[in-house]
Amino acid sequence: MAKEKLTILLPTGHLPLGLMEAARQLAAVHSLRVYLTNRQNLRLIDIPGHAYEEVRQELAKAGARFQEPGLFPLPTVCVGKPDCRHGLFDTEAVSTEIMRQFDGCFPSGSRLKIAVSGCCRCCSGAKLADIGVMGTRDGCDVFAGGKGGAAPIVGCRVARGVALGEVIRIIEDLVAFHQHKGVPGQRIAELMDDPEFPLSAC
Ligand code: SF4
Incomplete structure (x- = not known):
């Protein structure tokens, strides 16, 4: 029978202990492989087809939310302030606020x-993401149009030293523009020269 996999979303890369224990038990019972993705999520691999629903339900009971189409992307975050001596802001708080504003469809x-x-x-690749937020001594810098992959592109800075509220407004503008263009699979990097692009390099 085919093997399945499940990816559990871990906001800000944190794994709650109850969820970790549920995943550990299910991995032991069903001989699953446990993989930490480069987007900071937890993936269970090699789930036997007959056990898939049980595994999903047990994880959901432990609070798991699963990766699926149609969810706003979780930001990838570095550990930030206060856990990194270089950190200039609390990355967890910024990411949580982004998800509070945009979570959903x-x-x-x-x-x-x-x-x-x-x-x-x-460290989390803010300049290589479609939208990147970077801490500075003066506030947040925002980058747009970065991407990784075979031909990486460094994003263009579109705001300097702004407060979190302004970061949210800029993300709103970028997301609305991206959705308005509406081409499946298109990255913001491919839209930077579009006459309707809502921001300028700074
Ligand atoms: S990006 Fe800066 S604050 Fe974040 S982990 Fe790396 S060095 Fe620390």
Whole structure:
């Protein structure tokens, strides 16, 4: 029978102990592999088809939320302030506020990656994401149009030293523009020269 996999979303990369224990028990019982994804989520691999629903339900009972089409993308975050000595802001708080504002429906097929980094070292890849937020001594810098992959592109800075409320407004503008263009799979990097692009380099 075919093997299945499940990806559990871990906001800000944190794994609650109850969920960790439920995943550990299910992995032991069903001989699953446990993989930490580069988007900071937890993936259970090799789930026997006959056990898939049980595994999903047990994880849901432990609080799991699963990756699926149509969800706004969780930001990838670095550890930030106060746990990193270089951190200039609390990356967890910024990411949580982004998800509080945008959590919910997102058009299926849309590709958007968001990253939050606590300083210019950009350990979470804020300059290589569609939308990147980076801590500075003066506030947040926002980048747009970055991407990784075979031909990486460094995003363009579209705001300097702004407060979190302004970051949210800029993300709103970028998401609305991206959705308005509505081409499945298109990255913001491909839209930077569009005459309707809502922001300018700074
Ligand atoms: S980006 Fe800066 S604050 Fe974040 S983990 Fe790296 S060095 Fe620390």
